Amino acid sequence: MNRRLSILLIILGASSAKAQYTDQINSNRPGSSIGAFSVGKNVIQAEAGLALRYFTHAGYNNSTFRGSISFLSLRWGFLFETLELTYEGQFLSGTLNSKILTNATVYSRNGFLQNFIGLKYLLYDPFKKEKELNVYSWKANNGFKIKDLIPAVSLTLGGNLNLEENNPFPFNNVFGTLYRPVFFQNLGIAVDEEPFFHLRGTLATQSHFLGTWVFVTNFTYDRYLSKYPQKSYIITLTHTFDPLWSVYIENQGRYSDLYIDNLFRLGAAYLWSDNIQIEATLGSSLKNTPHQLLINAGFSYRLDFHKDFISAEEIQEKETKKQERQLNKTLKKNAKGEKKRKRKAKRN
Numbered sequence: 001m002n003r004r005l006s007i008l009l010i011i012l013g014a015s016s017a018k019a020q021y022t023d024q025i026n027s028n029r030p031g032s033s034i035g036a037f038s039v040g041k042n043v044i045q046a047e048a049g050l051a052l053r054y055f056t057h058a059g060y061n062n063s064t065f066r067g068s069i070s071f072l073s074l075r076w077g078f079l080f081e082t083l084e085l086t087y088e089g090q091f092l093s094g095t096l097n098s099k100i101l102t103n104a105t106v107y108s109r110n111g112f113l114q115n116f117i118g119l120k121y122l123l124y125d126p127f128k129k130e131k132e133l134n135v136y137s138w139k140a141n142n143g144f145k146i147k148d149l150i151p152a153v154s155l156t157l158g159g160n161l162n163l164e165e166n167n168p169f170p171f172n173n174v175f176g177t178l179y180r181p182v183f184f185q186n187l188g189i190a191v192d193e194e195p196f197f198h199l200r201g202t203l204a205t206q207s208h209f210l211g212t213w214v215f216v217t218n219f220t221y222d223r224y225l226s227k228y229p230q231k232s233y234i235i236t237l238t239h240t241f242d243p244l245w246s247v248y249i250e251n252q253g254r255y256s257d258l259y260i261d262n263l264f265r266l267g268a269a270y271l272w273s274d275n276i277q278i279e280a281t282l283g284s285s286l287k288n289t290p291h292q293l294l295i296n297a298g299f300s301y302r303l304d305f306h307k308d309f310i311s312a313e314e315i316q317e318k319e320t321k322k323q324e325r326q327l328n329k330t331l332k333k334n335a336k337g338e339k340k341r342k343r344k345a346k347r348n
Contacts, residue, residue, distance in 0.1 A: 021081065023274065027300035028073065030267040030279035031250045033218045033234040036152035036206035038084035038120055039077045042305040047073040049279075049298020053094070057175050057290040060100055065174040065290075067094020069113065071298070077306075082122035086156065090114040092169060098178055107177070109168040116200060118158020126150045127208075151205035151215075160223075162194045170194050171228050171258055175290065192227065192258070199224040214238040223256070230256035244271045250283075262286045267296070275302040 021040025028034045029047050039045045051069040056062055074087040093110035126147075170176040170192040202220040209215070218234040232255065238248040250265040267281030281296040 021306050025275050025277050025300055025302045027277050029298055029300055030269050030281045031236050031248055033216045033236040034204050035216055036154040036204045039075050040306050041077045041081050043077045044303040045075040047300040051296040054293045055174055055290045058288040060178050063099045064097045065094055067092050084120040086118050088114055088116040111164050111167045111169050113169055113172050115161045115163055116158055118156050120154055120156040122154045124153040126152055148209040149207050151207040154204045156202040159197050159199050162196050195226050198226040212240045228256045228258040
């Protein structure tokens with residue numbers, strides 16, 4: 001259901017005042033890409049769930065890692081409709097089965113894969129102007145137009161905090177403790193360690209076409225100020241085929257001197273209510289050093305404190321009506337008091 005509600009806004013010809021905020025939840029999930037739009041001013045949103053992972057590594061004699069990832073994303077729209085504060089956290093717990101030696105060795109491993117805090121800002125919004133509807137032609141309103149491919153563009157900047165002194169998953173490598181075998185350790189070559197802090201930037205684009213399709217791209221430069229900076233991309237295509245259901249397919253590539261991978265995911269999402277979405281995903285990588293299988297299940301929940309923009313004219317009109325109501329109350333009160341005094345005068 002990723003970005004699904006923005007599609008509905010186009011169908012309905014939403015105004016620019018609601019280009020960020022939507023009447024229903026607008027989640028970045030399912031999938032790993034982020035949309036160009038924020039949740040909207042005064043909206044707080046949580047996106048959480050559990051992911052099961054299974055890794056095998058041909059380079060380490062088919063050693064395996066089985067584990068589960070608890071993930072949480074917190075999003076807060078503040079100050080402007082175009083600005084969002086984001087936290088993304090992932091905690092991995094599992095078992096590493098090393099088959100490098102003759103006798104397999106099992107290790108219990110757990111630690112953070114991510115603790116990212118950043119700001120997202122909408123740089124360009126092609127939906128700023130209200131879409132003109134043709135009341136005589138459904139095709140004119142829903143047919144493909146080249147200009148529909150012009151994307152909204154946002155930039156997210158922030159940093160990741162490494163909160164553990166001896167994280168067993170340096171640079172998200174679940175086989176990190178096997179990366180420097182005993183032979184290399186005897187030579188004094190240390191195991192890779194992440195710095196306490198490194199930077200990340202993501203450029204996100206979001207295009208809408210044919211009424212029910214959304215195309216999102218992410219281009220990320222991660223781990224700047226670390227030993228192994230990483231470049232990555234994510235391409236996500238989402239289709240809404242029902243007011244409550246949507247499906248997506250996604251490709252992600254990651255490249256660094258330490259780790260290269262290519263992942264494919266597909267999944268579905270269901271809108272439980274205006275403020276709750278549930279979703280599930282299956283995925284796999286193409287390589288065998290390591291090979292990864294994954295399954296995710298999660299939900300998104302929104303606390304909506306959004307208030308639409310009120311113009312100066314509307315504020316003045318409301319104040320005038322308030323004063324008129326107060327004046328009417330005063331006149332009625334004075335009229336009742338005058339009638340009471342007249343009745344007392346007649347009795348006297």
